[in-house]
Amino acid sequence: MNIDQITQPFIDMFPGDFSGNPMQRNTPKVLFSTVNPVGFDNPKLVAFNQKFSEEIGLGKFQESDINFLAATNLFEKIKTYATAYAGHQFGNWAGQLGDGRAILAGEITNESGKKNEIQWKGAGATPYSRHADGRAVLRSSVREYLMSEAMHHLGIPTTRALSLAFTGESVVRDIMYSGDPQEEKGAVIIRTAESFLRFGHFELMSAQKEINTLIDLTDFTIENYFKDIKPEGEQKYQAFFTEVCKRTADLMVEWFRVGFVHGVMNTDNMSILGLTIDYGPYSMMDEYDLNFTPNTTDLPGRRYAFGKQGQISQWNLWQLANALFPLIKDEKFLEETLNNYGNYFWEAHDTMLCRKFGFDELKKDDEEFFTNWQALMQELQLDYTLFFNQLEKLDENSDIKHLFSSVSYGFLDESKTQKLEHFISSYESRLRENKISKKESLDLMKKTNPKFILRNYLLYECIEEINNGKTEMLEKLTKALENPYEEIFPELSIKRPSGYDDVSGCSMLSCSS
Template sequence: MNTDLIQQPFIKKFPGDFSGNPVQRNTPKVLFATIPPAGFENPELIIFNHQLSGEIGLGKFEDKDLNFLAGTKLPENIQTYATAYAGHQFGNWAGQLGDGRAIFAGEITSADGKKTELQWKGAGATPYSRHADGRAVLRSSVREYLMSEAMYHLNVPTTRALSLAFTGEDVVRDMMYNGNPQKEKGAVVVRTAESFLRFGHFELLSAQREYTLLQQLADFTINNYFPEITSEGTEKYKDFFKRISERTADLMVEWLRVGFVHGVMNTDNMSVLGLTIDYGPYSMLDEYDLNFTPNTTDLPGRRYAFGQQGQIAQWNLWQLANALFPLINDEKFLEDTLNGYGDYFWASHDRMLCRKFGFDTLIEGDDEFFTNWQGLMHELQLDYTLFFSQLEKAKTGESLPKEAFESVSYAMLDDEKSSKLNHFLGVYQERLSKNIISRQESVDIMKATNPKFVLRNYLLYECIEEIDLGKTDLLKKLINALENPYQKLYPELCVKRPSGYDGVSGCSMLSCSS
């Protein structure tokens, strides 16, 4: 890889703390602190994303590149740093936060002019680690690498992963916060994004009343990442907020399309570019449940449950609106934009559901159809992904047999439930008859919208267990599957969660522990 091409435009633009001291502290009036990665004496590469490396301009991997990927030996041109931000966590103001276990390497420009930021995750403590060690364990690192790549191939906006490596160190974590800490293998991920800027970066500067720096950050973000914004003055910042709102709503709809539950939608985990960022206690849906949260820390309130994500995104946008108010200074505009978020979100959401069902357009009565479908999914505990795979098989005028859905239900389909399912399938056939397009065109829309393979937590659990034992066969298989999610490359991976994994930590529920 040609790491000599990496630049640091961010730290040249904004004031920072150059002490290189990882001790936790407040860093007022600055956006970042320069800090070297810890460096690991015995790193071992687990996997490298050759395709991504070529796309972003780093080129082919060589053995010597492992030192860079583990943050051990860096090129002389690189000045590494961590950024400060703030945030609301589980609805409460948390004050200054920051990159606690993420360290920036900088930015690289590909041959086509596309800029990409690179960042280590798990490479050591920073001033924002909040008394933690800045390390990451194997299980969280595997989950970040695989799921970010899975989301990319599902066509969901996301950060991506360049590499995954063992650090050669053990890290102590209390996985379920139950007073039972254990040693686990340490790992480090190099992840990439167009930008890692978050709602929390703006919240921090606004809370500190650093309005000049807030404006500079907004201008920097607009100039570099929102080329469609050409307005000036206050209108520029209005357009900026409106575009963030739209991108955020679009992202929420995509999460709902594929059945992704983030698990910890704090404002510091929200990207201003509308990317999925910070893969922690996430999950793909197994049985359909709007109240499902994969995060044990989110119980019992279920603030970040699957069906709450659109609403929580709007709440988070309210906090961003407060942060940007000094630049916009128009309360009515912000209120109108935030109130309009709901209309935009639900219109996009319903169009998405139309595609999942193979409808050519939204018509009167579809809202009732979608509501009844949700009730059926809940009652019959139908698998979200597999349900639509079965529904694609429905031919015009013909209803699918009950047996087609027995393999995708987590409940017993007794006579009463079967009757409700058959009734719904009949209603679905009636709705399909109102399409203008042919059934084949309808199925083509469904196949392009509904994945056949999703990266379920039990598969990740099995993969992590194997990697821990030095095996990578399942890892390679999962990567092949996730790179082709709209095909059924491995039928044995396109099944519902085995009952033996019900309630197993790491398979259905997870904690925020890294």
């Protein structure tokens, strides 16, 4: 790989701590600290994203690249570092945080001029590890490697995964915080993004009243990642905040489209570019439930439940607005922008649902239709993804109960079947209002509704196989997630088997890594 082309513009631009000390500590008035990865004696490559490597400018894999992929025996040119940020976690101000398990190598530029940051996750402690070891276990690494790629191929803004490797060491984790820690295989992944900048980077500088650095950081972000912004002065920062709000709302709508639940939407886990970042206790939704959260740490309040993600993103943007206030200095503008966020989000959300149902446009009465649909989905415990797949098969000869019983996690008795039939009747009536043909409506649905989603039970099975030295499931899932709008493996496009209902890692997860 062309790792000698990695550059480091971020640490060349901002104040940092060059001590290289990985011990946990406060690092006031800096945005990063240099730190050396721990290094591993016996790393072993599990997966490498060859096509993506060539796309971003790193080129083809060679056997000698395993050291770089596992953050081991790095050449001197690379100054590895971790960034500092702050954040609100579960609604509470947490103060200084930072990259606790992530270490940045720098930035690579491909032939077309597109830049990507290169980052290891699980390569050792940093000053921001908060007394943890900075390592990662296989299960969390596989989950991030596969899910970030799945989201990309679904067409959703996200970080990407380059490689997955065993570190050759064991890591001790208490997977459900039950007081029973166990040894697990250690792993390290390389993930990339145009930038890993988060709301929390801006919150940190603002909270520390480092306004000059906050200005420099915001200018750097606009110049590099928001190049369409042309105004200057306070208007430039207003345009920046407006665009961040739009990107965030668009991302939330995309999460709703495919049934993705992040699980831990703290402000330090929110990308300033509107990317999906930090794949921890996430889940693709099986049975439709607005109150579903995959994160045991989110119980019992369910702050980050599926149906609350739009609301929480707005709350997080309020915190970003507070951080940027010293630059924008217009309270009325910020309030109006954030108050308008809900209108923009819900219109985009309902327009997205129109596409899922095959409607050509959003009509006045569709809000009531969607509300009735949500209630039906929850009452009948219907699988979110499979419901729309079955809806695409609907015709005048369909046996409604037979068509949908296979995608229900409950039993469709006579009463529930009648409710379903009544809804389908109203759906068919609504379809007749379309100004597009039936084929065009169906094509719209097929482009919007995935056939394959990366369910937690599939990830669980894959992780178990890799633990046992097998990669067949990994290869199969990789092929399926690269083609999510096709049914390449019908056996993977089924509802969660009942045997996995109460298995840790299949329905609920903790933040443990």
